Amino acid sequence: MSKPNFLLVEHGGARKQFTFEVLKKKGVNIFLVCTVVPPWLKTLLPEGNIFVTDTYNSVKLLSDTVSFFEAKKMKIDAIGTFYEHTVVQTADIAKALNLEGIDPGAARRSSHNKLLMRIVCRNAKIPTPAFEVVRGLELRRFIQTIKKIGLPCVIKPIFGAESYGTVKIEKYSDLMSAVNEIKLNTSSDKKEVFKNFTETFLVEKYLQGPVVSVDGLVQHKRVMVAGMVEFVMGPEPRFTQEANYIPTRFDNSVCVSCIDMAKRVIHTLGFDNCGFHCELRITPEGPVLIEIAARLPGGPLQPGYQKAYGVDLTSALVDIWLGRKVNLKPNLKNYILQKAVFPRKNGKIINVKGLRKIKKIKGIWDFSKISNKGEIVVTYPDIPKPFYYYAAAAQNPDLLDLLSNKIESTVRFEIF
The missing domain is CATH 3.30.470.20 (ATP-grasp fold, B domain)
Known part of the structure; x- marks a missing residue:
C-alpha cells in the first residue's frame, strides 16, 4: 500500500520543526508549499517536495497546488497547516479538493477576522467586550470612537497574531504615540501577512x-x-x-x-x-x-x-x-512552566552568567539563550527580545516555583 501524500501549507518558522518529525512518524509523503524556503528546511525535505507560491492568496495557492501535483501525476490525500495566517487559505484548498478540514466559512469566523467573530458571538449572547469599529489610522476617528467605548480601552487590528498592533489606551494623551506604534507594527515589513490588512481596527472596552x-x-x-x-x-x-x-x-x-x-x-x-x-x-x-x-x-x-x-x-x-x-x-x-525572560530596561548586555550551571539543574526540559553579550536590548514601547527561554516541569506547583526561582537566580544578564 502506497504512502498517503500530505501537503503542509507553510512551515511556521524554525521553532516548528517538530511538526515535520510528527509527520514523518505518520508514514506519509510530506510535501510543502510556502512563500520562502529557509536554509534549515532543505535538510528536512527533498527539494522536489517543496514549491513556492503566495500562500496568503487562496486563488494562487489552489492554482499552483493543483498544477504541482498534476505535473507529478500524483493526488493529494490530506492537507493541513500549523500556521495561523494560512488557516483560511488551507481550508479553501481542502474544500475545493474535497479533503478533511474545517469549513472555510467557520475558519473565517475566527481570530482570522476578529470583527466577524465578535459579531457572531455577540448575536449568540456569548460574553465579549463591548466594541466599535474604526477604519484607517486617522487620529480624529479614534478619538470619536473611544468616546463611545470609554477609557481604558484596547485597540487591535481585526486580524493578526502575537498581539502585533494591539495596545491599551488609558488616556487621550497616549493616543498619538499608540497610533504611530500601531502603524509600525501592522506593516508588511513587520509581518508579511499584513500586506492584506485593510486598516480595520476594533476599539473595545478594557477588561x-x-x-x-x-x-x-x-x-x-x-x-x-x-x-x-x-x-x-x-x-x-x-x-x-x-x-x-x-x-x-x-x-x-x-x-x-x-x-x-x-x-x-x-x-x-x-x-x-x-x-x-x-x-x-x-x-x-x-x-x-x-x-x-x-x-x-x-x-x-x-x-x-x-x-x-x-x-x-x-x-x-x-x-x-x-x-x-x-x-x-x-x-x-506534570506541572509545567514555559517562560521567556525579558529585559526590564534598555541598555547593552555587558555580561552573561550561569549558562554552564543551568545544564545541571534537573527539571529543565528546554532552554534557549536568545540574546548575546554585546547586544543592545530594548523594552516597551519597543518590541523587546527575550534574554532567554526555558521550560521546566515538576510534580507539584510548589516544586515548580522553587525550580523557577533557581533557574532565574542562576542565569544573569547584566545590563549597562
Missing part, C-alpha cells in the same frame, strides 16, 4: 482579569479539550504573553466555566475537524471571550501539553486531517 486559553481538537462535532493554559502577561499597555502555566493555578469551578464557554463558542462558530485555541479573560462576572483561533495553540504550547499530560496534539490533528479517529487520553500529570 481586567487573568488570561487563559482552552485548547484541544474537534472531530465530527465532538469537542475534545486537552486542557487549559494560564498566561503571565507582560507590562501593559502591551499584551505580550511572557510565560504560561499548564495546568492553570485556578480552582476547578473556574476551569469548568471556562471550558463550558469554549465549547459554546466552538459550536456557535461552527468549528469542526480542526484544532482550537480559545483565549478568555476571567473577570469578576465570569469568563469573557478574547478570541478563538481555528488551530492548535502556537509557540511552545503543543510540546507543553505533551510534557504536562502526555497528549500529542500535533499528532492527533494530523490524524484528523488523514481521516483517522482521534481520542485525547492524558497519561501523565
